[in-house]
Amino acid sequence: MPSDHAPTRPLPTSGGAGTRPLPATQPMPPTPGPAAAPPPAAVPPAGPAAAPSAGNPYPPVPQAAAGGPSAPAPRRAPHAHAVPGPDGPSTGSRVVAAVVALLAVAGAWLVWRFFVDTFAGQMLERAAFDGAVTGQGELWAVAEPVLDTVSVAFVVGGLGAAMGIALLRRRWGLAVQVAFLVVGANVTTQLVKHFLLGREELIGGWHWENSLPSGHTTVAGSVAAALLLVVPRGARALVAVLGGAYTAATGVSTLVGQWHRPSDVVAAVLVVLAWAALVCVFTPRSSLDPGAGPTPGSTVTAVLLLLGAAAAGVGALLALRATPATWGTTAAQEVTAYAGGVAGVLAVTAAAFAVLLLVRQSTARPDPRPVRG
Numbered sequence: 001m002p003s004d005h006a007p008t009r010p011l012p013t014s015g016g017a018g019t020r021p022l023p024a025t026q027p028m029p030p031t032p033g034p035a036a037a038p039p040p041a042a043v044p045p046a047g048p049a050a051a052p053s054a055g056n057p058y059p060p061v062p063q064a065a066a067g068g069p070s071a072p073a074p075r076r077a078p079h080a081h082a083v084p085g086p087d088g089p090s091t092g093s094r095v096v097a098a099v100v101a102l103l104a105v106a107g108a109w110l111v112w113r114f115f116v117d118t119f120a121g122q123m124l125e126r127a128a129f130d131g132a133v134t135g136q137g138e139l140w141a142v143a144e145p146v147l148d149t150v151s152v153a154f155v156v157g158g159l160g161a162a163m164g165i166a167l168l169r170r171r172w173g174l175a176v177q178v179a180f181l182v183v184g185a186n187v188t189t190q191l192v193k194h195f196l197l198g199r200e201e202l203i204g205g206w207h208w209e210n211s212l213p214s215g216h217t218t219v220a221g222s223v224a225a226a227l228l229l230v231v232p233r234g235a236r237a238l239v240a241v242l243g244g245a246y247t248a249a250t251g252v253s254t255l256v257g258q259w260h261r262p263s264d265v266v267a268a269v270l271v272v273l274a275w276a277a278l279v280c281v282f283t284p285r286s287s288l289d290p291g292a293g294p295t296p297g298s299t300v301t302a303v304l305l306l307l308g309a310a311a312a313g314v315g316a317l318l319a320l321r322a323t324p325a326t327w328g329t330t331a332a333q334e335v336t337a338y339a340g341g342v343a344g345v346l347a348v349t350a351a352a353f354a355v356l357l358l359v360r361q362s363t364a365r366p367d368p369r370p371v372r373g
Helices: 091-115 119-131 136-148 152-168 172-196 215-230 233-256 262-281 296-322 331-363
Strands: none
Touching (some): 119 262, 152 172, 172 262, 215 233, 215 262, 233 296, 233 331
16 A cells, blocks of 8 residues: 655665665656657566566566557447438428428318308409409410310329339339329318318308319329329429429319319319328338439429419419409409419419429438448
8 A cells, every 4th residue: 555655775874774764755767858769678577576676676567478468459339330221211201291281281271261261251252253254265265175184084094194104113102102192182172072161151142052172173283293203203393393384274274264263273282282292201112212312403493483482472462452352343353353363373383383392302212311230
């Protein structure tokens, strides 16, 4: 056990055989500089039996014996390495798709709640409906052929084409996804229109059965969304633009022919978005894009669609504010309401296909998370 005092050893003195203590502090030799290495002879012999030298009264510090066991190497910490991720896209992309589906459902309900279930909403749509008479002859020549393409045969053919593309690409799960999308969206529209929601007569003298959502718009939008889901990754931006344009053209054509009101078309687009986002939540491994990386083209396209949607949305809001919710509207105000309804359809359709493009690209990318092992 160490002591606070230096040890003593008998030393001869000039006066006789007495003893004197050693100094409390042993002088230490100067430490050599970094460039000077100690000579080999100065290293004391290794081993526990080494004896103190004549010039150094202290025994040397024991060193490890030559050839003895060395100190154990430090244990390396486990490291992360990439292994195949779980079956399907990342959890974050699934959550985003689920949120989009819920927001679309909530949006469709809010559209019905204001434009169908309130006095002001019914008045505004009455003005837009009456404004469609202006220029109807010339516009109907363009709108009628668009609506004539929408039929049961169109649904079957569009769904068959989408499933065929998926099967040719050996995306078996994707074929099931688009079947759920098209069938689910169209069945939902018919159930909501005829059984779940109603239309109470609130303004008097203008009675219609509930026509929200639009069946023609749902058919066109669901087929366009199905094609967007099944085509290869690099073609989805183009399909989003073309599919959105066709869906919007179908919806506006129903306004031109006075088949539907603007809220009917907007609700139909939101029903399609809800179902498309929902099937993306359950994207299986067979529906992924192997080796998928960033897609700047899709991002740019989505941003442009959203900017167009914002511009059209501002126009729709301005037209809405400029239209009084009364029976005493002028012809100019009714045309303004009609134009605002068209702008609203364009805005919601562009935004819906932009969001769907981003959701599909995100959920089609395999989960790249590293797993510890």
